[in-house]
Structures are given as C-alpha cells and as structure tokens.
Amino acid sequence: MKTRMTKPAAIAPAPASKAASKAASKPRPARGIAKLWQLRLYVTGQSGKSRMAFTNLKTVCETHLKGRYSITVIDLLKEPGLAKGDQILAIPTVIRKLPKPVRIIIGTLSDLDHLLVGLDLRPADQPEPRP
Numbered sequence: 001m002k003t004r005m006t007k008p009a010a011i012a013p014a015p016a017s018k019a020a021s022k023a024a025s026k027p028r029p030a031r032g033i034a035k036l037w038q039l040r041l042y043v044t045g046q047s048g049k050s051r052m053a054f055t056n057l058k059t060v061c062e063t064h065l066k067g068r069y070s071i072t073v074i075d076l077l078k079e080p081g082l083a084k085g086d087q088i089l090a091i092p093t094v095i096r097k098l099p100k101p102v103r104i105i106i107g108t109l110s111d112l113d114h115l116l117v118g119l120d121l122r123p124a125d126q127p128e129p130r131p
Contacts, residue, residue, distance in 0.1 A: 037061070037069040038097040042088050045077045049108050053092035056109035064121050096120075 041057055043050035054073060061069045074082050076091060086095050096103040096119055105118040116122040 035068070036098065037065050039069060039071045040086065040095045040097060041071060041073045042083065042086070042091050042093045042095070043073060043075055044091050045075060050092055052108040052110065053094070056112075056115065057094055060109070060112070060115055060119070060121070064116070094119075 039057065039061070041054060043053065054071075057071060061071065076083050076088070086093075090106045092106070092108060094105045094109065096105075103118055103120060105115060109115045113122075
C-alpha cells in the first residue's frame with residue numbers, strides 16, 4: 001500500500017520591519033506552517049493498526065493542514081529495506097520530514113493530543129479546544 005497525496009502550498013505574508021525585509025527577499029512561512037508538509041507512514045500490510053494509523057493521520061491532516069500535506073505510506077512487508085533509512089524500530093510509525101526538524105511518532109495515532117503535539121501542530125501546554 002503506497003499512497004501519495006499532494007496538495008497546493010500556503011504561504012504567510014512577509015515580515016513588516018525594514019530589517020526583516022532586507023534579510024529576507026521572499027515571504028517566510030509562519031512558524032509550524034510550511035509550503036508542504038511531507039509525512040511518511042510506515043505500516044505492515046493491511047493490519048487493523050496500520051489502517052487505524054492511516055485514518056487518524058489523514059483526519060488530522062485534513063483538519064489542520066488542508067491543502068498543505070503529502071502522505072507517503074510505506075508497507076514494510078513489501079519494501080523492508082526502506083525501514084533502515086529512517087531507522088524504523090516499531091510500527092506503525094509516522095515521520096514528519098518537512099517542515100524541519102524531523103519528528104517521529106509511533107503507534108496508531110489515536111491519541112489526538114499526542115499526535116498534534118508530536119507533529120508540532122499545537123504546543124504541549126495548549127489544550128485542544130472542545131466543541
């Protein structure tokens with residue numbers, strides 16, 4: 001199972017100060033928001049945990065990164081050699097390649113707070129708003 005989803009990028013406005021304008025000739029993305037979030041999800045086949053991890057990751061991406069993410073699903077039963085490059089020790093594992101720094105989250109991704117903090121979509125001390 002290998003899925004690749006690419007969505008258009010979103011860029012924040014350029015800084016307003018003169019010093020910042022001289023230092024940066026192009027608009028800079030806001031903290032935590034990149035042109036495109038690149039995520040890799042390592043799974044083993046179509047197991048329940050693998051499907052749950054993909055569903056949870058996709059739901060969070062659609063809610064918080066709509067139009068700005070790409071998920072590559074790597075099935076280690078079909079491509080076991082790919083585990084070595086990212087040093088995968090447990091599965092399912094999601095790796096945020098971009099924006100930097102690289103972040104790694106292990107498990108089914110069912111704990112929303114843990115997933116949001118792990119992907120750096122929300123600071124650890126800020127609770128998720130409840131409807």
